[in-house]
Structure formats: structure tokens, C-alpha cells
Amino acid sequence: MSSQRYFSTRSSAEPHLTFEQAIIQGLAPDGGLYIPTAIPSILEGALEKWSNLSFAELAYEIMSLYISTDEIPSQDLKSLCKKSYSTFRAADVTPITTLQKDSGLYLLELFHGPTYAFKDVALQFVGNLFEYFLQRKNAGKAEDAADRDTITVVGATSGDTGSAAIYGLRNKKDVSVFILYPTGRVSPIQEAQMTTVLDKNVHTISLKGTFDDCQDIVKSIFGDVEFNSKYHVGAVNSINWARILAQITYYYHSYFQLSKNLGSTDFKARFVVPTGNFGDILAGFYAKRMGLPVDGLVIATNANDILDRFVKSGSYSKSETAGAAPVVHATLSPAMDILVSSNFERFLWYLARENLASTNEEAGSILASWMSDLKTKGTFSVPEVVLEAAKREFTSERISDEETAATIKSVYQKITPKYILDPHSAVGVAASLRRIEEDSKAGVQDVKYVSLSTAHPAKFSDAVEDALGQEEGFSFESDVLPQEFKDFSTKEKKNLFVDAADIEKVKAVIIEELAKEKL
Numbered sequence: 001m002s003s004q005r006y007f008s009t010r011s012s013a014e015p016h017l018t019f020e021q022a023i024i025q026g027l028a029p030d031g032g033l034y035i036p037t038a039i040p041s042i043l044e045g046a047l048e049k050w051s052n053l054s055f056a057e058l059a060y061e062i063m064s065l066y067i068s069t070d071e072i073p074s075q076d077l078k079s080l081c082k083k084s085y086s087t088f089r090a091a092d093v094t095p096i097t098t099l100q101k102d103s104g105l106y107l108l109e110l111f112h113g114p115t116y117a118f119k120d121v122a123l124q125f126v127g128n129l130f131e132y133f134l135q136r137k138n139a140g141k142a143e144d145a146a147d148r149d150t151i152t153v154v155g156a157t158s159g160d161t162g163s164a165a166i167y168g169l170r171n172k173k174d175v176s177v178f179i180l181y182p183t184g185r186v187s188p189i190q191e192a193q194m195t196t197v198l199d200k201n202v203h204t205i206s207l208k209g210t211f212d213d214c215q216d217i218v219k220s221i222f223g224d225v226e227f228n229s230k231y232h233v234g235a236v237n238s239i240n241w242a243r244i245l246a247q248i249t250y251y252y253h254s255y256f257q258l259s260k261n262l263g264s265t266d267f268k269a270r271f272v273v274p275t276g277n278f279g280d281i282l283a284g285f286y287a288k289r290m291g292l293p294v295d296g297l298v299i300a301t302n303a304n305d306i307l308d309r310f311v312k313s314g315s316y317s318k319s320e321t322a323g324a325a326p327v328v329h330a331t332l333s334p335a336m337d338i339l340v341s342s343n344f345e346r347f348l349w350y351l352a353r354e355n356l357a358s359t360n361e362e363a364g365s366i367l368a369s370w371m372s373d374l375k376t377k378g379t380f381s382v383p384e385v386v387l388e389a390a391k392r393e394f395t396s397e398r399i400s401d402e403e404t405a406a407t408i409k410s411v412y413q414k415i416t417p418k419y420i421l422d423p424h425s426a427v428g429v430a431a432s433l434r435r436i437e438e439d440s441k442a443g444v445q446d447v448k449y450v451s452l453s454t455a456h457p458a459k460f461s462d463a464v465e466d467a468l469g470q471e472e473g474f475s476f477e478s479d480v481l482p483q484e485f486k487d488f489s490t491k492e493k494k495n496l497f498v499d500a501a502d503i504e505k506v507k508a509v510i511i512e513e514l515a516k517e518k519l
Ligand SMILES: Cc1ncc(COP(=O)(O)O)c(C=O)c1O
Pocket: 117, 118, 159, 160, 161, 238, 274, 275, 276, 277, 278, 279, 280, 281, 335, 336, 424, 425, 454, 455
């Protein structure tokens, strides 16, 4: 198969990169996100052929459609997939569990990886992929050679990407990791997961600001040509195409599990995704476009609802009402407290290309214009034809904190007694329950809702304790906390602090810390 090439959402006139180049580059020089020149279709009979594969085998089959053997030989890619998913606690890696059979509600548990959040599925793979590319580039060079290829990973997190990236990249040679997170806006467990990793090449930076401030600084660092060319900046956020690619697998794997569970494929599969940066559900979009029989993709947001507002209005606006200042709400699901969903740009490109543009170049220009308006005016609107196309791919629900807490409680009490949801998963389940009720009233049948459970409840004690603390016999300590989390309080920690959303201060810290690594 000829190798896929990758180009920027903002200008396909730029050089088309190989898979390796796109992964190492992370973000395009024009600020755009890399997308493949084509979304491959699965072959006739693939669904039947793949239905009994292991997660790692299935990941290989899917990734092979985007990575040609002249870039990564089959055996190497199989080994990368096998290694990446050998670290998961569940035999099925991402098992499906039945929440409520009668109403067709299922939960896709994505939190059985090393850091107990769905980010592990991609970041275990990304860490091994970076290592693979670097080992290949540095083959034959001395361990201390000055000309070794290196990567300085700079990532932003609202809580889960950070630890998943650190656990995916720690102990990797020629890699340094810098993770920015908003001070006081991640959970204690999320912070401890990051700051208790004392490896010399791992650095966490607590920054006074929001996740969006951290994300904007990361993107600006990628745009700093001099800094980037000197330090070879790498991306672990979902701006990196490898993150999206690796997340496609669990849509297929869960569909196969559900088909086996039901003993039939005669159902309509609808995936409900608690959404913040749009990377998780975008993988579902690719899965569907490739040929997975997906009857619907539902965006479930918390009060930070830029995506829900877009789906309902066609306006992509930082402010909730015209003229008002943008606000990032602190919610029970903090990892989704995101103002601008950076990955939405990839989907917007397909909307522009398929509904407005006659060439890729024209679509890139439209995207560049929309992104420029978003930056300068805080908003842009799309034509009706584009909004209608968007709604054929995604619908959306906005879930309040009250509904989130009520859903944690109702699942625990009656829907699936004693099952404990984390608040992000509860956003998705609340949206699913809303849809199930609507379907019932409308007489819609044969729908199965797969709600993505994106984190283990142990990572969000406040929300879980608030919702369940009064339940007889409930104990967060004994019912929820894994032993490894109990040890955090006594572990040594290291952290760095930046007192403002200031890119120069962040760059200075990175430079200083890189120098220390060499001592
Ligand atoms: C636990 C959890 N759930 C859901 C999300 C939303 O995923 P995405 O950002 O890919 O939309 C995130 C991160 O954003 C998360 O950390």
C-alpha cells in the first residue's frame, strides 16, 4: 500500500509529510493539525475477520491502514501494539460492561491502563512510537554522541493527558517531557500521579491560569521556529495525529464485544462520549468513516459547552453569549473544563472540504480563515449547509453538575447497584439516559448506547464523595482507591511553578531544566 501522507488542516499546499514526520512534527508550522490524505475504508469482510482479534491485533490492523510497511515494517508495528497494550490491567484492554440491559445501555471501560484514564490507550502507544523512531534515527551512534536525535515533549493537561504522557514516556532514552497544568484545577490524585514521578527526564509545571492558557502556550512553543529547531519539540496532546489514530481501535473492539454479548449485529450502535478537546469522539468519527456501522456519535459536554452550542447554532464561540467575556467553568468533571476544543479543527476541515471547497487547498484556506476569526474575534459561524452536515455526524447534549452528581448516585443506587462512575463518565451516561428516554417516547427501537467511561472514579474523589458519601456502607478508601493511589501521600514529589500564563517564563524553565538533565 502506498504510504499515507499527512497535511495541515490550514494549508494543504505545505509539504505533505510521512507518518513519522507528522508524528515527530506534531503541529504544522502554520498552526494547523495534520490529517491523512485519505480516510481508508475497511475491506469487505473485515468486520467478520477482525471480530475475534485481540485488542493489540486489532490495533495493528487499523493502524496498518494509515502506516505503510515501508514506514514501519509489519512485525515492528505488531510489536509496538503488543507492547503498548500489555500494560493494561484488563485482558480485553477496554472491556464493555452492561449498565442496563433492558434499555440497551453499555459502558466502555477505558480506564484499565497505567494511569486509570482513557489517555493511556493512545499514550502508551505514542511513547513506544517516539522511542521506536528515535532508536532508528540514533542507530549506530554512541550513547553520549552529541548528534543524537532527541525530542523535547511539551504537553498541556487538564489532568489526565499529563500523567498518561509521563507514564508513556518515562525511561525513554533521548526524550524529555514537560507537562503544563493549571494550578489548582486538577484533582489531587491527578497531580500526585504526575509529581511523584522523579525521573530526571520528567518535568511538571504548575501554571497559574487555565488549561486553555497551557494549551495556547504549548501551541505557541511549537510555532517558535528557533526554539523548536533547537529543542525538537514533540506533541503528546491530541494535536498529535497518533493520539487520534490509536483511539480508533476501541470503537471497533467495543462494537465486536457488544455484538458477541448480544449474539447479533442486528442493532444500531450509538457512542456517547464525554467531550472536552474533541480527540476521543473524533476517533469515533474516523472509525465510522472507515466503515464501522455507527448509528450515531453523541457529544456530551459539561457546562463548558462550546461544542454543544456549535451543534445547535453553527456558531463556534468562546463566549456563551455575544459580547460576554469567555468563561471556563470549574465543574465536577475538570478534565473537560476546556474553552476551545482544539481537535474540532480536524472535523471542521472535512466539513469545509465536503460542503464548501472544491479542492484541499480551498478547504485549508477556509479553515485558516475560521481559525483566524476565532483568534481575533473569538468566534466564527458556518453556513447552514455545513451545520446540517455536522449534525449528520454528531449530535450533542450539555450536562450540568447537578445532573452529573445525580447520575453517579442513580447508577450506584439502582441502575447498576454499587457501580461507581467517575464524573466524566457520568456526563456521558447522563446524556445516554436522556437519549434513551427520548427514544422510548419516540418509539425508537434496537438502539444500543455505548457510553465511554473515560476515567476511574479514584481520580476524582471530591465528585464521587459528594455524590455517594451518604450512601450506607460506601467507603471511598476501601471501595474505590487502588493501593497505588493510597501510597501517593507518602511519596516524594517534584514540581515546578510558573506564576503567570507567560510563554517566555515557560521556555526559560524548559531551557534551565534541560541543562540540568545534562549534568
Ligand atoms: C477523564 C476524561 N474524560 C473525557 C475527556 C474528554 O476527552 P477529549 O478531550 O478527547 O474530548 C478528558 C480529556 O479531555 C478526560 O481527561
